[in-house]
Amino acid sequence: MTQTYEEMDAIAMLKADHRKVEDLFEKFESARGKDRKQALAEEACLELKVHTLIEEEIFYPACRGEIDDADLNEAYVEHDAAKLLINEIERGGPDEAFYDAKVKVLSEMIEHHVKEEERYSEGLFAQAREAGLDMGDLADRMRARRRDAMAQLKGHPEIPAETRTFQGDDIESALADEPLSPARPADDLAALR
Ligand SMILES: [Fe+2]
Numbered sequence: 001m002t003q004t005y006e007e008m009d010a011i012a013m014l015k016a017d018h019r020k021v022e023d024l025f026e027k028f029e030s031a032r033g034k035d036r037k038q039a040l041a042e043e044a045c046l047e048l049k050v051h052t053l054i055e056e057e058i059f060y061p062a063c064r065g066e067i068d069d070a071d072l073n074e075a076y077v078e079h080d081a082a083k084l085l086i087n088e089i090e091r092g093g094p095d096e097a098f099y100d101a102k103v104k105v106l107s108e109m110i111e112h113h114v115k116e117e118e119r120y121s122e123g124l125f126a127q128a129r130e131a132g133l134d135m136g137d138l139a140d141r142m143r144a145r146r147r148d149a150m151a152q153l154k155g156h157p158e159i160p161a162e163t164r165t166f167q168g169d170d171i172e173s174a175l176a177d178e179p180l181s182p183a184r185p186a187d188d189l190a191a192l193r
């Protein structure tokens with residue numbers, strides 16, 4: 001029996017997000033028309049913006065102190081590196097010489113990151129499961145945040161993904177895993193451009 005997204009626990013829903021993004025990158029590879037390519041790339045970017053947000057605001061903070069600290073810190077930096085490309089892809093378009101290359105490199109970065117999260121027995125998710133985190137509660141909170149973030153970001157590729165761990169970011173707060181911009185209205189974000 002297949003579970004619906006609403007019924008999944010935290011790890012199952014995060015893995016389902018991973019499969020969805022992998023599928024979009026695969027479709028991008030074989031897509032031909034420019035509009036189709038851009039639509040697929042933007043959908044992947046949107047999914048990744050929302051996925052990194054719910055992990056950083058809810059799942060990763062719950063892991064802090066429960067799993068390997070270095071693994072968790074690397075996950076944040078991998079997200080941030082991916083966000084630079086995500087913002088770049090969303091600002092650009094398929095007429096650009098390096099557009100396809102940017103999407104390909106992003107897909108490779110995500111492939112690596114997903115492996116780190118899903119790796120058998122030592123991955124982030126396995127460590128979180130082993131630590132006994134409440135996966136039902138985390139799933140409910142992530143689903144709620146996902147809905148809000150989707151409502152805010154869908155159709156707005158101009159709203160950039162925010163990094164947490166780079167120079168100029170509020171790194172102290174990122175290490176404490178506090179939400180950087182909880183429920184900031186879309187208008188405010190658009191004004192930041
Ligand atoms: Fe993930």
Ligand SMILES: [Fe+2]
Pocket residue numbers: 052055075079113117
């Ligand atoms: Fe992640």
